[in-house]
Amino acid sequence: MSDLSLSLKPAPWQIAALILSLICCAAFFVPIIPAIQLSPIFEHLFYTYDPPAAGLGLALTVIAAVILDQRGKAKALFGWIGTHPGWISGIAFSVAALGAIFVYHTHPLSMDEYAPRLQSEIFAAGKLIGQVPLSLTTIFMPSFFNGWFINLSQTNGALASVYWPAFALLMAPFSFFGVPWLCNPVLTAATFLGLSRLLELLVQDAAVRGAVLAATLVSPAILINGMSYYGMPLQLLCTVMFTYGLLRGTRPYHWAAGAWAAIGLTAVNPVPFILYAVPWVFWIIKKSPARWRTLAALASGGLPLTLLFGLGWKIFLMKIFATSQAELNSDSIISILSIFQPPTPSLLIARAIALIKLCVWAMPGLPVLAFLALGSPNRHSLSSVFFASALLTLTGYLFVPFDQGHGWGYRYFHAAWLTLPVLAGIGIQQLIQRQGELEKARMFGFLLVVSLGSLLLALPLRAIQVESFVTNHLQQIPAHIPDNTRQVVFIHVGCGAYTADLVQNDPFLRGHEIRLVSQGHEQDARIAATLGPHPRFAASGPCGDRWRLD
Numbered sequence: 001m002s003d004l005s006l007s008l009k010p011a012p013w014q015i016a017a018l019i020l021s022l023i024c025c026a027a028f029f030v031p032i033i034p035a036i037q038l039s040p041i042f043e044h045l046f047y048t049y050d051p052p053a054a055g056l057g058l059a060l061t062v063i064a065a066v067i068l069d070q071r072g073k074a075k076a077l078f079g080w081i082g083t084h085p086g087w088i089s090g091i092a093f094s095v096a097a098l099g100a101i102f103v104y105h106t107h108p109l110s111m112d113e114y115a116p117r118l119q120s121e122i123f124a125a126g127k128l129i130g131q132v133p134l135s136l137t138t139i140f141m142p143s144f145f146n147g148w149f150i151n152l153s154q155t156n157g158a159l160a161s162v163y164w165p166a167f168a169l170l171m172a173p174f175s176f177f178g179v180p181w182l183c184n185p186v187l188t189a190a191t192f193l194g195l196s197r198l199l200e201l202l203v204q205d206a207a208v209r210g211a212v213l214a215a216t217l218v219s220p221a222i223l224i225n226g227m228s229y230y231g232m233p234l235q236l237l238c239t240v241m242f243t244y245g246l247l248r249g250t251r252p253y254h255w256a257a258g259a260w261a262a263i264g265l266t267a268v269n270p271v272p273f274i275l276y277a278v279p280w281v282f283w284i285i286k287k288s289p290a291r292w293r294t295l296a297a298l299a300s301g302g303l304p305l306t307l308l309f310g311l312g313w314k315i316f317l318m319k320i321f322a323t324s325q326a327e328l329n330s331d332s333i334i335s336i337l338s339i340f341q342p343p344t345p346s347l348l349i350a351r352a353i354a355l356i357k358l359c360v361w362a363m364p365g366l367p368v369l370a371f372l373a374l375g376s377p378n379r380h381s382l383s384s385v386f387f388a389s390a391l392l393t394l395t396g397y398l399f400v401p402f403d404q405g406h407g408w409g410y411r412y413f414h415a416a417w418l419t420l421p422v423l424a425g426i427g428i429q430q431l432i433q434r435q436g437e438l439e440k441a442r443m444f445g446f447l448l449v450v451s452l453g454s455l456l457l458a459l460p461l462r463a464i465q466v467e468s469f470v471t472n473h474l475q476q477i478p479a480h481i482p483d484n485t486r487q488v489v490f491i492h493v494g495c496g497a498y499t500a501d502l503v504q505n506d507p508f509l510r511g512h513e514i515r516l517v518s519q520g521h522e523q524d525a526r527i528a529a530t531l532g533p534h535p536r537f538a539a540s541g542p543c544g545d546r547w548r549l550d
Helices: 012-029 040-064 073-083 085-102 111-124 166-176 180-202 206-218 220-227 232-248 251-265 271-287 291-321 325-337 345-360 366-375 383-399 411-416 419-435 437-474 521-531
Strands: 004-006 067-069 150-152 158-161 487-491 513-517 536-541 544-548
Touching: 012 040, 012 345, 012 366, 040 345, 040 437, 067 073, 067 437, 073 085, 073 206, 073 437, 085 180, 085 206, 085 220, 085 437, 111 150, 111 158, 111 166, 111 180, 150 291, 158 291, 166 180, 166 232, 166 251, 180 206, 180 220, 180 232, 180 419, 206 220, 206 419, 206 437, 220 232, 220 411, 220 437, 232 251, 232 271, 232 411, 251 271, 251 291, 271 291, 271 383, 271 411, 345 383, 345 411, 366 383, 366 419, 383 411, 383 419, 419 437, 487 521, 513 521, 521 544
Parallel strands: 487 513
Antiparallel strands: 004 067, 150 158, 487 544, 536 544
């Protein structure tokens, strides 16, 4: 593809990339203090799945550090990518869609994924809330999930996700046609198109734009989450389009940026978008000559949707599911604010781990390349704003008392992930303009090696890891029997690993399979008799029993 030869003396940024890779590898040998409390799944995923990726990242960084693109063919390849972003978008869609089927098995792995899909199925049916028979409300899902992920009324069987609804609304058409798993691949493909347009405003060199688009594509955090049911791909798309609309600088684009902001705020929860957007609001107030017109356009585009999908939706849920006026008042004020708490030692350790995860789920060297935008004497005027968004996101989550539990990469940072390729693009362009041909050959040689290595090795490694994890999780209950009979699975939620997350149902109990919390064999048999005319025990698994109902 290119004539590559050895370069004996690495540049300072290459040394920094090597040091970062070494730190990531060394982090797995640091023992966790027994008093530090991390969620079991967060600790398991970090210590089981991230070390091989960190080692691979170090190997790729070492190889890439001694490579030059002498004939400029790597630069030419990246230049073609930069002028043909539709191909990157198409590849992203294809890989994410195939991964949703063959890696993720079209299965919402965690409650954070199941809740929006459940709500999307409610919207797809033309309803605002689902309905569960009163006789099943105590076993429709584990009781400890009620109010945390899903609202289920024990008095009337009303059912809805606790999350804000924009992501579920966007998924609803896909659920209507029976392909909810296709939503995130579409959003991921759209993100690459939006990111390419944003980069055109900030980076003049097409080869640099192509290189950071490729770096984004091969970073496992992007495509693996694009295979999932998590809401982060929508949050990332919203921050990309919000920023693009702001920087285009005309009133229609500012109005559109406000609309994207409203979707980002109400996608799942408003915190990620707020943390990203706050520096941009200050930038508008400080730098824009037409600051008040800009803010008015943003408000006119975003406020109606925010009031409808945000405040309106939360008031609707509280009125449906609050059992008393006192509970309604409590939910509306105290519980919303109580999510923010001072950081504990355990949380600080969790956030340190999250930074390692952020690095090992990105293309090797990408975080270091992002810092190039800040180290240049002719620093781009917007670099500090992008950096402030990244920094505020990282520091803001020091006050959110969850380590993220399940999740691929550092998912709390995902809404601000665009700052990595954007800052890297700005920094790379400034570096090669300042240093000349040798640095250009060094940079594009490095980028080619780490991009190809990530594409051919890191992404398949992560896909294999995720597929294995999802498969093992599903195998805790007996597999669906491939016939037309209606079936019910009674799941022993205290058995195995996160079996409570397997209790997933259609919001109106349509379809051929129901999953309920087991109450013991005799009680399960009585419940099965109420669900079908001829219930028959069919199969048993490590943590569940399957019955035929017809």
